[in-house]
Every structure is written in C-alpha cells, then in structure tokens.
Amino acid sequence: MVSGPLSLRWCAWAGRRDMGPEMELPSHSKQLLLQLNQQRTKGFLCDVIIMVENSIFRAHKNILAASSIYFKSLVLHDNLINLDTDMVSSTVFQQILDFIYTGKLLPSDQPAEPNFSTLLTAASYLQLPDLAALCRRKLKRAGKPFGSGRVGATGMGRPPRSQRLSTASVIQARYPGLVDGRKGAHAAQEHPQAKGSDEELFLGGSNQESVHGLGLAVCPAGGETGLGGCSSSTNGSSGDCEQELGLDLSKKSPPLPPATPGPHLTPDDPAQLSDSQHGSPPSASAPPVANSASYAELGGTPDEPMDLEGAEDSHLSLLEGPGGQPRKSLWPSAPKKEWSKKEPAAGSPFERREVGPKGPCPGEEGEGLGDRVPNGILASGSGPSGPYGEPPYPCKEEEENGKDGSEDSGQSGNEGGSGHAGAHYLFWQEGYETVPYGDNLYVCIPCAKGFPSSEQLNAHVETHTEEELFIKEEGAYETGSGGAEEEAEDLSAPSAAEPRPFKCSVCEKTYKDPATMRQHEKTHWLMRPFPCNICGKMFTQRGTMTRHMRSHLDLKPFACDECGMRFTRQYRLTEHMRVHSGEKPYECHLCGGKFTQQRNLISHLRMHTSPS
DNA sequence: CTGGGGAAGGGGCCC
C-alpha cells in the first residue's frame, strides 16, 4: 500500500511535541484520494456505474457526490447513471473521472491535448465548477472562446435526434480485458494506450495488481499524486497509470475462472469492431467509420478482441453462474476465427455480437458462409431461449435433442406463447437455409432483400419508412403468416372499447399508439438493436438490455425492508414482500390453492391440466 | 428418487 511515505510522514508528525488540534497529516487527503482512485480502477467498493456512450465507468458515490451537486442528486437514487452523450463523451468523461479522483487533468487517450471546450461543456453539464474554471482558464489562455468544442451545441440544448443517434456504441472497446486480460501486456506493448484497460479489465485479476493498478505503490510519484506523472510517462495516453475506461466485472460479477488466453481477434478484421450504430439500426445514420474512430479513440487495438469471437472464452466465463458454476453454454466454442475472417466487412456489432453466439454448435459443420446464419441477422422472435442467453437460434445439437424452434419460441414468445416467435424462427430457417442470398448475407426482414454488409443493410433498413413497413406487410413477409395467425388467435384480442388503429405489419397485433406498435415491430426484426456490452446478448428494447445489464452488474436497487434482500426490479420486490406478508393473491380455481406468485399458480395449474 | 410448491432470476413486451 502506501505505508512507506505515509508512515514516514506520520512518524514525523507523531514526533511533534505540540500535538494540538492543529495536527495534520500533510499527505492524508492525497493518500486517501490515491487509495480511492486505486479502488476505483479496480472496481473495489464501487457502488455506482456511469454509462457514457455505452461505456461503463465505475466509481464511488461518495466521491461523485462530493464533487458535483449534479452527481450528488443522481447517485442518491440510482446506482446506474446514464449521462447525456451530447454533453459528455466517454473519452471526456474518462478525463473528468480522473480529474475527480486525482484533481489532475490527465491527458486523454488521444494524442491531442485535451479539448478544453468539450471538457468545459461536460464540466458544466456535470456541475464540476473547479474543472469548469480550469477549462475556462485554459481556454482563456489559449484565446479560445468558451464552449466551442462540444459536439452539437455549446449550450445545454440537445442536437437533433439524428445527431444523437450517431453516438457510437463503443462499449466493446471498453472490454478488451473482459475478453482476455492476459493479453493486456502484450497489447500494451504494441499499443500502449490499450494497456491500461486491458490490464485493468483482466477478469482474473491476477496480474492487474502488479502491472497496472495505477502503479500507486510503484510509481515514483515524486510527491505528486502519482497518477499524472505516471500517465504522462507514456505516450500521453493511458500508460501504466492510466485508468481503464471500462468495468472490472470481476468485482461484482459472479466469481470467474481465470481468464484463458483466448484467441485474439484477428487484427486484419477491423470490420469486427463495434459499429456505432447498433444502438439504433433504423437510424443507422453514422458512417461505419465512426466505429473505427471510436475504436481508435478508446485505445482499442486492432487485435483487441472486441468482438465475441476472440472473446468467446472469456465471455463465456463471464456468464458462468455464481461460484463458477457453469451456466448453460452460452455460445458454443466453435472455430469462430475463421468465421470472423470470412465475415463480410461489416462493422455492425450486430455481426460482432452475433457472430459468437451464432457460431456453429460444437460439432456442427458446414461453416461456409453460405450455410451460415448471416451475422447481422438475428431471429428476434426466437430470442435467446434460456435465462443465460443460449444462442437465440437452435443449433443442430439442440435440434437433435428436441430443443427445436418450437421450444425455443415457446420460451421466448411470451406474448401468449410464441406466436411470432415461432414464426420468426421459421423465417430464420427459411432465410438461412433456403433463400439463395448468395453473398448478400444481411437480409432485411421486411422486404427480404439481401445485402453484402450490415452497413448496407442498416442503410437499407432506414429507407423503410413506417408507411412502407405497413404497406409491405402483406406481400413481403412470407414469414408472417403462421405467426400472425397464431398471434391473432391468442394475443391480439384488442378490447372493443379501445380503438387500436395501429396494426403490426407482421402480425395481427394492434396498438393504441404508433410508438408502441413500432416497438412491437422491432420484435419481428432479425436484428436486435441493443447489445449487452458485457455479454453481447442482443435485445430488442433498450430497457430490457438495461435491465439485463443490472443483473451483470449486480445492481439491485430494490431492497426488502424486512429481510434486506435486494432485487433488480421493483416488481420482484413487491412479489417478494408477499413472502413476509403472507399474502397469496393467486388462487387456483380448481383446488383453491393459493400462491404468492402468479407464475407459480400458472405452474400449478399446469399440474392440474397436464395428463398425469 | 420424485413430484409439488416456494421463491427467485431473467427475458419479452405492452403501456
């Protein structure tokens, strides 16, 4: 730890004779901050997650609250904070977080000196007066007008939605360590800017202490806080003392086995880098280059396994259950490198995220792309079947075992039981196995057109206006029929009282408002716009993804007053409280049995109805 | 060992 200088100074202090109320350990605050910063970099005792541009930062509520009124108000009620990416980018926030913890404005990952304009904007947004003042001084000194650096606008107004949508989803770049922490040192040699994150993110954690860990104990801080000095010793980017941008899940996630030296991402495939648009495929307006830019920004390296392919081992390990208990196999460990190499030069994380999960099952052959599921396409309806995200499509193995699409759809198709889910699985198979798309592996579901790259597909998807989607439904969706009928049977049932003028273009479901209808229609897409930046699982709704993230991060904001048990959802807490209250509102009309959970009643009813 | 119930985790989806 820091006992060396600390104890020396303490001795000097203790030797003083006038140990009056003025006693002060000169370096106390500094050391304290150092410790806190060190803890932050290791995720130790971090109790808040800040998401910026899909990058995740961990920090301590106390520190944030002490630094900013804004943060104070945020962390009071939330453990997961999303910052306005218009006001602060992940890179800038990294600097800000460093500043908060060190009082120093460290060089960013980028070679250029900090953009004080953007920093000022962010500092103003985050209500960090000291930092804002510092930036103003710098700008004043440089003779630059204040607040000109912000993307979008200088003021607090938000840029047009279209601009905001261009925010890069670069989270993958933040997780190289999740992928293979062991390669951190290696990567750092070639790409020093990547070192910090890699090391820090190392899941096993075995080497992060010595190599990275801010070097608090080893950095010759020279009386300074150490961080600045260390970090500046590198190429102005991260360096040993640079703090990682990402999140060390090893602190909060279930125990993980030591990271295995998984295959590195092939450096020749920058296409595997995260696309910036996967957060909003229908609005995939940003050019793919944003991806690489973000990637470079983040200190990512071409061989960082940003995608799940190189990362499969580690990502799998991420998904292990508590106590290292293996969860259901998430993704088969298949030779995905070849797959990735053959992958069309597409940057969308749809591909990247799906490549892994969608890889062939063990033993599955026929790796030719022509036989493969196009990366960018995910049968949304089929969805990840198991709670731990089995491949959203049944692999052959599963099919052979009877875990076919029907079961899959049955699981995921919640809407009264798999209506369109099954239909989409069907479509998936059709598109996947029989439709001769040739090289156009990225298929637009609404119109069944194939595209050679996800970018093109995304661009095409954008051309589908809502109207088109409505109009096209009848003819274009060869898939819709079965599922639609099923759904029509048991799902729609709109109440006659409520007019529901908005009808899904795929199935028969109707909605009161177009937004909901659009939201629903996304469930028919083969693409899931919202990837979990930790495990890569894809979701159709951002909220679902966020909720899913909470489970990764072990964020359980809802605590039971009675027993202290915590839950990720309010509803769960409500449900749980019945355990204490004894309330059993769900009664079986057949036997009178009462249940605290409706799902248990349903399960119970099945017992009644199933042939015994 | 098995089946049923209790409790909980997680995803889908509508509002």
Next chain:
DNA sequence: TGGGCCCCTTCCCCA
C-alpha cells in the same frame, strides 16, 4: 424510459 406484467426456467426444500 421505466414500470408492470407475463412467461419460462431454475433452485431449493419437503413430503
């Protein structure tokens, strides 16, 4: 965007 609800699933306990 989050809440709420539905569904599937799992784990544990107990008879």
